[in-house]
Amino acid sequence: xxxxxxxxxxxxxxxxxxxxxxxxxxxxxxxRRMESSLSRLQNKLNNEPGxxxxxxxxGGIYLSKNLSVQAIAQFxxxxxxxxxxxxxxxxxxxxxxxxxxxxxxxxxxxxRNYKEALKINPQYPTALNNLGHAYEKxxxxxxxxxxxxxxxxxEPKNAIAKQRAETLKRRLVTTKSSKD
Numbered sequence: 001x002x003x004x005x006x007x008x009x010x011x012x013x014x015x016x017x018x019x020x021x022x023x024x025x026x027x028x029x030x031x032r033r034m035e036s037s038l039s040r041l042q043n044k045l046n047n048e049p050g051x052x053x054x055x056x057x058x059g060g061i062y063l064s065k066n067l068s069v070q071a072i073a074q075f076x077x078x079x080x081x082x083x084x085x086x087x088x089x090x091x092x093x094x095x096x097x098x099x100x101x102x103x104x105x106x107x108x109x110x111x112r113n114y115k116e117a118l119k120i121n122p123q124y125p126t127a128l129n130n131l132g133h134a135y136e137k138x139x140x141x142x143x144x145x146x147x148x149x150x151x152x153x154x155e156p157k158n159a160i161a162k163q164r165a166e167t168l169k170r171r172l173v174t175t176k177s178s179k180d
Contacts, residue, residue, distance in 0.1 A: 038058070041054055045058060045077075049081070052090075056078040062074060094114070095114060098110040111131060111135070114130050128147050132146075145172065148161045
């Protein structure tokens with residue numbers, strides 16, 4: 001009986017260690033891949049002009065490392081490269097710039113860039129969701145609700161937009177009730 005119990009504990013311990021090892025190894029490989037891409041892109045872009053995709057990828061890596069100032073600089077270079085390459089759909093670049101400003105709590109600049117993304121592609125749910133979030137941070141709840149409702153119209157199954165819209169509707173009803 002005691003031997004069976006020890007075996008069960010040992011199996012459980014090995015399963016936990018195996019699972020933890022798998023997650024750690026996965027994270028190490030992910031980090032190595034990102035650092036390798038970072039190094040490759042930095043070396044290339046320091047020595048020669050890059051493509052829109054390369055600047056955008058480097059900006060994304062900087063964002064994932066919470067280096068939003070450097071990310072915004074790369075996204076702005078991506079915009080210039082896109083103009084030179086006659087890229088048409090640059091809305092993801094404007095959205096990324098907006099997100100960089102959002103992380104710096106520069107909500108007005110974030111909103112401006114989200115709106116630029118939406119000028120190019122009015123059906124861009126990510127930019128609309130981000131715009132709603134920026135409006136929320138500035139306590140512009142009606143505008144935020146409108147943005148989230150537009151997302152819900154484009155993507156009825158978008159859980160984030162649904163949840164934020166419901167929260168804002170309750171907040172606006174409560175605010176309206178307290179003013180009456």
